[in-house]
Amino acid sequence: MDELSPLRLWTMRIAFVAVALVILFFHLLPIDxxxxxxxxxxxxxxxxxxxxxxxxxxxxxxxxxxxILVGPDLLIAFAFAWSLRRPEYVPSLLLALLFLLSDLLLQRPPGLWALLALLACENLKGRSRTLRDATFGAEWIAVAVLLTGILIANRVVLSLMLVPPPHLRLGLLELGITILVYPVVVFVTRSLMGVRRAAPGELDALGGRA
Incomplete structure (x- = not known):
């Protein structure tokens, strides 16, 4: 399928929504x-x-x-991987709605984690050209820094609002596991889903130059 076609664009957007819903479904299973x-x-x-x-x-x-079983935050891991490779597949509004839905379903304070995750994704979108020419190690470090920043900012804001933050040990464990599985998420994104970085000078699906 042509990477520049509207059909490809909307197919991949729907695919990302499907991935997000599957992840949330497994989060809701009573395995913890x-x-x-x-x-x-x-x-x-x-x-x-x-x-x-x-x-x-x-x-x-x-x-x-x-x-208690603690697993990686696959939703934000896939959002990061897609934001770096094909930002047009994960527009801001789509990400905001999915992140807000995850807040509601996972019983987090609605909007806070969603906002922090969205800001992190937008940061990666803005740095996609720079990181495209860098090694995967640089991308991995950037992702780890943003994930850590989300964890810290979330706890600080909750504390300022006098809301008990999640257990620190569980948060750090989830952070570490998410960082460790990020290369696997990137492999799945590239090899199985076909979401690859645009080549330098190539037009993206919205007509912008990569």
Missing amino acids: TQPVSLFTPDLLPPLATIDPAEARLRELLDQGSNR
Whole structure:
């Protein structure tokens, strides 16, 4: 399909919306809730009165009852990758609506994270020509800095508004995982979705020169 055709433009925009909705769908699945204990204390005898092997098994199976699964923020990772490669595929209004939807669905203070993420994407769009000629390492560092900035700014604003910020340890863990999986997101974006940087001097789908 011609990279400059309106059909290609709108197909890729719809594809990004589909990717975002799939990511949000999996975020909403109850995989981060506490696992159900296989043993009910009220129905079982005390550990001291049962076989030591069974007691050890019960102890091991109940150790994970307070664990919470933390994964990468794939929505912003894909938004960054697409903003750097084909800004016309992810216009500001589309990103704003998707980020706001994620705030509402994930029960974050509506608008704050969405605004910070949108500003970061617009920053990358403005630097797309510079980063196009740089190595992937430079892009990776730029993405890591912006992700860290979003985390810090979000916590500062929430604190100023007297809103309890998310747990710092979980936020740092999500940040680290997101940074680590960004190369995988870029690989999927380029190799599987066909979203590649425009060559120098090439016209984008909106008629602007890359």
